[in-house]
Amino acid sequence: SQTIHQWPATLVQPVGSPLSLECTVEGTSNPNLYWYRQAAGRGLQLLFYSVGIGQISSEVPQNLSASRPQDRQFILSSKKLLLSDSGFYLCAWSLQVPYGYTFGSGTRLTVV
C-alpha cells in the first residue's frame, strides 16, 4: 500500500535561518507531488507541484523553493526564513489523475 512520510512534525526556527522539509512516498512510482501551506486563519495554499523528477511548478512567488531529487522525494527549502513563513506545511501525492490525493501529516513551522 502507498504511504507518505513527512518530517519533522514540528519545527521552531529563528528568522533568517534556512529550512528543509522532506517528504517521501512509498508504494508507488512517478507520483505527482505537492507542497501546500495553511497559514493561521487561512485556507490551503498550493506552493509547488511536481509531475516528475526535476520538474517543479511554482504557484506562488516567495522565498521558498522546492526540489525533487528522486522520484518519490520532495523537498521544500528556504535560504532565509521570514516571520510570514510560519504555518502548517503539507505534502501530498497523487497519481496522474484528478483524484486519489493523499496528504502527509504535516509540519507545524513557527518562525521566531
Next chain:
Amino acid sequence: DQQVKQNSPSLSVQEGRISILNCDYTNSMFDYFLWYKKYPAEGPTFLISISSIKDKNEDGRFTVFLNKSAKHLSLHIVPSQPGDSAVYFCAASARNSGYALNFGKGTSLLVTP
C-alpha cells in the same frame, strides 16, 4: 487570486439536520471537484468528489452537487452528526495544471447535539 471560494467561514447545525456547505469557482478549466475534511493538526482527508461531466454524486450521507453554469458546487450532509464537526475544504483541479488541487479557505462546521 483565489480561484476557489468558500464564502462562509463557519456553519453551525443541529444534529440530525442537513448541513449545506457551498463553494464557488472562477476557473472554467477546472474539470474535477473534491471535498476534503480536516481536523486540527492533521492533513486533510478525502471525502467525496465529482467530475465536471456529472451534476451529482452521492456517497452515504454525503452528496455533492455541481452547477457548471453557475460555477458552483455544494456538499450536503444528511443527517449531520457531531463527528462531522471539522473544517471542510472545497477543491478543484484542471488537467492542464497536473491536477494540482486549488483549495478554498474552508468552512468550519459545528454539529451540536
